[in-house]
Amino acid sequence: MLLINCPYCGERDQSEFTNGGEAHVARPKDPDQVNDREWSEYVFVRANPKGIYYERWVHTHGCKKWFNAIRDTSTDEILKIYKIGETPPLIKRFKNTLRSPSGEPDVGSGNFTVKKP
Amino acid sequence: MTQKYRLDKEGYINRKKSISFKFNGKKYFGYHGDTLASALLANGIHLVGRSFKYHRPRGFIGSKEDEPNAKVQLYNGAKTEPNAVATEVELVEGLVAKSQNCWPSVSFDFGAINNFLSKFFPAGFYYKTFMWPKSFWHKIYEPIIRKAAGLGVAPLKPDPDRYEHKFEHCDVLVVGSGPSGLGSALAAAKNGARVILAEDKSKFGGSLLTDQVTIGNKTGKEWADETVEQLKSMPNVVIKNRSQVFGYYDHNMMVMFERTKDHIESPNKYTPRQKLWYIRAKEVLVSTGSIERPLIFGNNDRPGILLASAAKEYIKKYGVLVGKKPVIFTNNDSAYDAAIEFKKNGINPLVVDIRKNSEGTAVKEAKDLGVNIKFSHAVANTKGYLRVSSATVGKLNNDKSGYENLENIPCDCICVSGNWTPTVHLASQSGNKLKFDEIISAFIPNQSHQNETTIGSANGSFTLKKSLEDGFNKGFEVSNKLTKKNIKSDPPTSNEKSYDNYEKFWCMPLPENKKYKRCVDFQNDVYVSDIELAIREGFRSIEHVKRYTTLGMATDQGKTSNLNGLQLVSNIENKIVPEVGHTTFRPPYTPVTIGTIVGREVGKHYRPTRKSPMHSWHEKNNAVFVDAGLWLRPRYYKQGNETLQQAAKREGANVRKNVGICDVTSLGKIDIKGPDSAEFLNRVYTNAWMKLPVGKARYGVMLREDGIVFDDGTTTRISENHFHMTTTTAQAVNVLAHLEYYLQVVWPELDVNVLSTTEQWAGAAVAGPKSRELLKKLFPETDVSNEGFPFMGFKEENLFGIPARVFRISFSGELAYEINVESNHGIFMWEKIMNLGKSMGIQPYGTEALSTLRIEMGHVAGSEIDGRTIPSDLSLEGMLSKKKDFVGKRSLNREAFLNPNREKIVGVIPVDKKTMIPEGSHLVKDKNAALPNPKLGHISASCWSVEYNNPFSLAILKEGKKRIGEKLYALSPLKNKSIEVEVVSSHYVDPKGERVRS
Ligand SMILES: [Zn+2]
Numbered sequence A: 001m002l003l004i005n006c007p008y009c010g011e012r013d014q015s016e017f018t019n020g021g022e023a024h025v026a027r028p029k030d031p032d033q034v035n036d037r038e039w040s041e042y043v044f045v046r047a048n049p050k051g052i053y054y055e056r057w058v059h060t061h062g063c064k065k066w067f068n069a070i071r072d073t074s075t076d077e078i079l080k081i082y083k084i085g086e087t088p089p090l091i092k093r094f095k096n097t098l099r100s101p102s103g104e105p106d107v108g109s110g111n112f113t114v115k116k117p
Numbered sequence B: 001m002t003q004k005y006r007l008d009k010e011g012y013i014n015r016k017k018s019i020s021f022k023f024n025g026k027k028y029f030g031y032h033g034d035t036l037a038s039a040l041l042a043n044g045i046h047l048v049g050r051s052f053k054y055h056r057p058r059g060f061i062g063s064k065e066d067e068p069n070a071k072v073q074l075y076n077g078a079k080t081e082p083n084a085v086a087t088e089v090e091l092v093e094g095l096v097a098k099s100q101n102c103w104p105s106v107s108f109d110f111g112a113i114n115n116f117l118s119k120f121f122p123a124g125f126y127y128k129t130f131m132w133p134k135s136f137w138h139k140i141y142e143p144i145i146r147k148a149a150g151l152g153v154a155p156l157k158p159d160p161d162r163y164e165h166k167f168e169h170c171d172v173l174v175v176g177s178g179p180s181g182l183g184s185a186l187a188a189a190k191n192g193a194r195v196i197l198a199e200d201k202s203k204f205g206g207s208l209l210t211d212q213v214t215i216g217n218k219t220g221k222e223w224a225d226e227t228v229e230q231l232k233s234m235p236n237v238v239i240k241n242r243s244q245v246f247g248y249y250d251h252n253m254m255v256m257f258e259r260t261k262d263h264i265e266s267p268n269k270y271t272p273r274q275k276l277w278y279i280r281a282k283e284v285l286v287s288t289g290s291i292e293r294p295l296i297f298g299n300n301d302r303p304g305i306l307l308a309s310a311a312k313e314y315i316k317k318y319g320v321l322v323g324k325k326p327v328i329f330t331n332n333d334s335a336y337d338a339a340i341e342f343k344k345n346g347i348n349p350l351v352v353d354i355r356k357n358s359e360g361t362a363v364k365e366a367k368d369l370g371v372n373i374k375f376s377h378a379v380a381n382t383k384g385y386l387r388v389s390s391a392t393v394g395k396l397n398n399d400k401s402g403y404e405n406l407e408n409i410p411c412d413c414i415c416v417s418g419n420w421t422p423t424v425h426l427a428s429q430s431g432n433k434l435k436f437d438e439i440i441s442a443f444i445p446n447q448s449h450q451n452e453t454t455i456g457s458a459n460g461s462f463t464l465k466k467s468l469e470d471g472f473n474k475g476f477e478v479s480n481k482l483t484k485k486n487i488k489s490d491p492p493t494s495n496e497k498s499y500d501n502y503e504k505f506w507c508m509p510l511p512e513n514k515k516y517k518r519c520v521d522f523q524n525d526v527y528v529s530d531i532e533l534a535i536r537e538g539f540r541s542i543e544h545v546k547r548y549t550t551l552g553m554a555t556d557q558g559k560t561s562n563l564n565g566l567q568l569v570s571n572i573e574n575k576i577v578p579e580v581g582h583t584t585f586r587p588p589y590t591p592v593t594i595g596t597i598v599g600r601e602v603g604k605h606y607r608p609t610r611k612s613p614m615h616s617w618h619e620k621n622n623a624v625f626v627d628a629g630l631w632l633r634p635r636y637y638k639q640g641n642e643t644l645q646q647a648a649k650r651e652g653a654n655v656r657k658n659v660g661i662c663d664v665t666s667l668g669k670i671d672i673k674g675p676d677s678a679e680f681l682n683r684v685y686t687n688a689w690m691k692l693p694v695g696k697a698r699y700g701v702m703l704r705e706d707g708i709v710f711d712d713g714t715t716t717r718i719s720e721n722h723f724h725m726t727t728t729t730a731q732a733v734n735v736l737a738h739l740e741y742y743l744q745v746v747w748p749e750l751d752v753n754v755l756s757t758t759e760q761w762a763g764a765a766v767a768g769p770k771s772r773e774l775l776k777k778l779f780p781e782t783d784v785s786n787e788g789f790p791f792m793g794f795k796e797e798n799l800f801g802i803p804a805r806v807f808r809i810s811f812s813g814e815l816a817y818e819i820n821v822e823s824n825h826g827i828f829m830w831e832k833i834m835n836l837g838k839s840m841g842i843q844p845y846g847t848e849a850l851s852t853l854r855i856e857m858g859h860v861a862g863s864e865i866d867g868r869t870i871p872s873d874l875s876l877e878g879m880l881s882k883k884k885d886f887v888g889k890r891s892l893n894r895e896a897f898l899n900p901n902r903e904k905i906v907g908v909i910p911v912d913k914k915t916m917i918p919e920g921s922h923l924v925k926d927k928n929a930a931l932p933n934p935k936l937g938h939i940s941a942s943c944w945s946v947e948y949n950n951p952f953s954l955a956i957l958k959e960g961k962k963r964i965g966e967k968l969y970a971l972s973p974l975k976n977k978s979i980e981v982e983v984v985s986s987h988y989v990d991p992k993g994e995r996v997r998s
Helices: A036-044 B036-042 B110-116 B125-129 B136-149 B179-190 B220-232 B308-318 B335-344 B361-368 B425-429 B464-483 B528-536 B542-549 B562-573 B594-598 B615-620 B644-657 B677-684 B732-746 B771-778 B823-840 B847-857
Strands: A003-006 A010-013 A018-022 A052-058 A066-072 A077-083 B014-023 B026-032 B071-074 B081-085 B095-099 B163-175 B195-198 B237-240 B243-249 B253-259 B274-286 B290-292 B305-307 B326-330 B350-353 B372-375 B377-383 B390-396 B403-410 B413-417 B420-422 B433-437 B442-447 B452-454 B519-521 B623-628 B631-637 B660-663 B668-673 B697-703 B709-719 B722-727 B753-756 B761-767 B794-799 B802-807 B816-822 B903-910 B922-924 B937-945 B950-958 B967-972 B977-984
Touching (some): A003 A077, A052 B732, B014 B036, B026 B036, B036 B308, B163 B179, B163 B594, B179 B237, B179 B464, B195 B243, B243 B274, B243 B425, B274 B425, B290 B308, B305 B308, B308 B326, B308 B335, B326 B335, B326 B377, B361 B372, B377 B403, B420 B442, B425 B452, B442 B452, B452 B464, B519 B528, B528 B542, B542 B562, B631 B847, B644 B660, B644 B937, B660 B823, B660 B847, B677 B722, B677 B732, B709 B794, B732 B753, B761 B823, B771 B816, B794 B823, B802 B823, B847 B937, B903 B967, B950 B977
Parallel strands (some): B163 B195, B163 B274, B274 B452, B326 B350, B326 B413, B350 B372
Antiparallel strands (some): A018 A052, B253 B274, B623 B631, B668 B722, B709 B722, B761 B816, B903 B977, B922 B937, B922 B967, B967 B977
């Protein structure tokens, strides 16, 4: 269970929050102007990295505010929390990301490498 | 009172307080301070159970949580508890326990025939045998396996005990109260940290309770007692015994259970049985100690064969001898401590030592006491069925592949020691990647990924001196990080025996031409031959070997077996252990009662119950309630001996004929305010909202971004920048979350605020042709004519002095109004309506009649808005604005959603006009077609039409309205029904919608 530092309320238990998936996935300004592939990427396609992940959370059983977090998915360490609308801080690589013995890549699973666009 | 194996001295038991208990139906006596295990051993009982697969007789192996064999069933009836570990059960007066996994009794077990058939039950037996035929699974294989492989029996009645949860925060949590645990807790506490010290046993001190050591000028035990007293007196320390930290979760969330009741003789009725502690610790010091490893040899699983440390502990803690003719079999010095304890108590043990010699002080002391030692010898095999009766001992040849000579040595117990394994479970759970320590041949923690520090013998330091240093230093270090204070305590001086090297040899060879079973995992009944077989069959990964053989997968989590298994695999494969790797340690460290995890959330406390302000009226008027999410809603109001269907018919018909009243408080209500409110609604609803006049309501449909219908409801413009939205009961919470998400994340530029007001308003729907007449009585001053208060109109009114909101909206399809007042006036409103409606024949109606009315009108609800349908599937295409964007609009242009042959809403009636069509029935063309019969659609909702007095259903059917007039079959294999049906319009009653506008 994570300890999440809500930017409005302070540190609270994970059970008060809901995860909202990948952050900074922008809704196309004019949906009619994008093709099916682009639209479906907005609606359905999300990154699933091992390591640094920018994601959204909402303090459901608290202030009900959405905010962003940067989490290392391999250790569940939360590296940064910032409000919606703030410029995402850049974190290139985090030292603590757990390496697998098989040396699997940062993105994707041990079986398939997912290439970031 | 015959405790033949009880000593007159030794132990922390109270010999003045005798306790009687029952085991397998027989009465025995023990003393206060005993465990069930020590009391049984005092009575000479080793045989406690049968092995899992082969039903081999089994006795105690250990003296603590590592015990793999002595799983017993405690008590009877509702209080019964399966799989209790006898070594962990404190003896109380009247304790009742029995053996598990044996029938008819532990000494004569029918299942033991499996032992003679064992060549038919090798590793992977279940996977190989029970593959075919499929239909045999739940009729034949499963019942047999369940009976044969059963552990204990789960209670059939509700648990009479209560369990509590507790949340706690601290600077430093110390797990374990041995020398390093006590030392670190003291050092951290003295340096100002808030400390919790948790000890799973009833007594603090760990190894200090049994080891012959001195600290400063005191014995180990005296030092432990004093330190505990000192810690107890400090206000910044919480110190808990009988408290097992069993899980290490993310961000240093530690979970612990505390046994608060079972050891108390006559507990208070309200004392919780166990407490579950959630401890958020800034730093965790893991001082969980180590567990002795058994040695592997022929028939090493007979009752009477146990760990040397356990034999010592039974003497030192409980004054109990595990036998009077002991053989001690070891590859290291620590087993000599047991030999010394036996000797001091007048027993002559024989030590069989694999090593050629040893210079350790314990060995010297044993020699000085005259203990008989056979160096370079090993136990090859044992004899004795229900209890070991002799050890076959031989001199190992030079490469330890066989024996030079073998002799039979009579004995009544064999105490084995294969050196020590650090208890790294919690460290591993925390994400610490373990490393293999060649010196101790075991895994120890390496790099921490959380604020975890493992100390003492859990970290591989097996000397007291090192453990104390470790404890005091780390206790200071971690507290210094948190408190920034510099009050340092020095570790005390200590005195202990010196230990010589152990021999890295665990698995004894079989004598020539012998095929003795050599047990590796006692609880799951895994033998050396099983592991060899798995490797012969090509399993290489240790995770695969584990799953194929079930090695280490029992409830003891392989505490005594994992490392021996790894060592075996590495020997067979000619690899070093770190190349083989280790399996993952997962919580819980020891089994936890389900009741403890659930805590108080049982029965009516399982979840909150939401009741409308009119609930008491419904109760008084014979309402039968139904769960609608968390809400309790009247399903129908029972009159006489009415059935549900009769009542729904009566209530529905009264709405169609006169007037009815329905409690609609549970509908979601959301207050929307702000200058951009209309624009916001325009984006989240599919239809247009900018031009909705003040004082008017509008029906709206919301989609998810993927184009699927999400919810529907009416929203009313209260004033220019103020709207009142309603949602379905089921989606109220989700709609609010959906709105918040779009407002905060997607369109933060919109100036709008949303707030749930569901519980602030009590709602009553007044529906039926006479509802206008009733409204006139309720609001005599108001123009309620069709012109003065038209369909979809809204008025702020005054109900005999109470402010009320009145909406002319309808779900039933009749002329209808919805009245909202503040919740605390709900009863007043309801009774006023009932009183004034009496002359018009008003009756309350519940959700069943409400469903009937909406189904025959063809109004969609949750059974059609089922997460698969898009607006055109539900004949809602008219609700889609072409002039603006809205959530989900772009998705509707995807190919699959444009397919004209999609399943769409229709009505369906049985051709015989009598048979109710079960909801969920499949619609097919030919009822006799070969399986799988091509499915054209399904029945989403069924009712008995009050308008036409025959069954009517809504269905989602391929090609929808194009099929009106067609005859199909509705098949319900679950109800064994096949009904010929006709496809009709979904708007069965009043298709033009004239009534609501009348
Ligand atoms: Zn918050």
